[in-house]
Amino acid sequence: MSLSRSLSTLFLILIGAALSASAADLDPWTLWSGETTLRGANIYQRRVYPELDGEEFMGPGPTGPPYTQEDFDALAALGANYVNLSTVGIFSEEPPFTLDPGAQDSLDAMLEMAAQAGLFAVISFRTGPGRSDFSVCCYGDDWYDPNTYLNDTVWEDQAAQDAWVEMWRYTAARYASNPVIVGYDLMVEPNSNEVLFDDWEPEHFYARHGDTLADWNQLYPRIIEAIRQVDGRMPILVQPNGYAAVDWLEYMRVVSDSRTIYSVHQYEPYVYTHQAPPFLNSYPGRFDADEDGTKEDVDRDWLDRLLGKVDRFSSEHSVRCAVNEMGIQRWEPGAEVFLSDEISLLEERGLDWAVWAWEPAWGPWASDVTDFNFRFGPDPANTTDVPGNSLEMFLQTAWSANTLRPTDEDTGPQIKIPPGTIAFD
Secondary structure, three states: OOOHHHHHHHHHHHHHHHHHHHHHHHHHHHHHOOOOOOOEEEOOOOOOOOHOOOOOOOOOOOOOOOOOOOHHHHHHOOOOOEEEEEOOOOOOOOOOOOOOOHHHHHHHHHHHHHHOOEEEEEEEEEOOOOOOOOOOOOOOOOOOOHHOOOHHHHOOOOHHHHHHHHHHHHHHHHHHHOEEEEEEEEEEEOHHHHHHHHHHHHHHHHHHOOOOOOOOHHHHHHHHHHOOOOOOOOEEEEHHHHHOOOHHHHOOOOOOOOOOOEEEOOOOHHHHHOOOOOOOOOOOEEEEEOOOOOOOOOOOOHHHHHHHHHHHHHHOOOOOOEEEEEOOOOOOOHHHHHHHHHHHHHHHOOOOOOEEOOOOOOOOHHHHHHHOOOOHHHOOOOOOOOOOHHHHHHHHHHHOOEEEEHHHHOOOOOOOOOOOOOOOO
């Protein structure tokens, strides 16, 4: 037997040993606690309002836009191994804050599709008692009536906050044994700083509003405690206030729970990643990245310094961090280079990540919401897939580093063997 065949045989034995464990026995914490293991994308859904959305745009409801098994399969086929379900909380937004069966059914369906596609999933609640999606997606926009659809009472209503605690206790009890789920993300982009005070300085905000109902730091430890009463195993992700911005991370109250992950959303510099034509800034380039009136070099070193704030927080508190939402509008000049630099920096740090966003094939939505749909290529006017475009190819390459996926309880975790690893002669 040749050396290559001997090594191949040994490798297959090791793979077989890994496959012998059931998916239910895979500790989800191991996916977050070492080198980068989870590389995926975000899927977005909100409640459907027919009087606002019409009959087609968001689908028939109760949540939308609609996703199909083919949508999940296509994401997995590009190499992603996890999906961040940025979706509707399963309790009502209005009193008496009870279970919403339609939202629960929608979540169950998404989790089943993720499982069928071989994707790990994180449940990330955008909404819940006293909070509607319009606070997160489009605060201040003029295409909806805020008096009808905007709800931010969670930051002033003790009953709503108590109901968030109960919503997560119920969620954890219901899904604790689901082997595809690898995390609970408590609230997508807490933002009391804007909706109550329009205050963007964390030091200023906490000096005046710390330990009040407006302070996320006093609510999320209660949610974690409630989850741990029914599920001691699942990793819990918690984001800082200020829409989960990196600059707000250092102001988070660190809890004693050893399976809590502190997660940020990274879109800085916003004046570059969210430009509409005509484009003033490119990457790498020199421009006023933080809008302080001074131009600076924005490049890989700039991103490295920004992520250094995550390093310091992680090191100071001996905690794990993640970036479970990040991205750039597909048409920005240098978008591929920007993503390449950012993802390589995350990988160097062992941070798990998910890009925004994986859009469904649902036509009315897909043809209208195109900003982050990298499958459409860099032309802002294009609203159809451009197979093999540079952004898609880059992400496919980045996702190809994934090696673990969930499977059923009989086969256990699937190990994807890179081409050429095993050679017979």
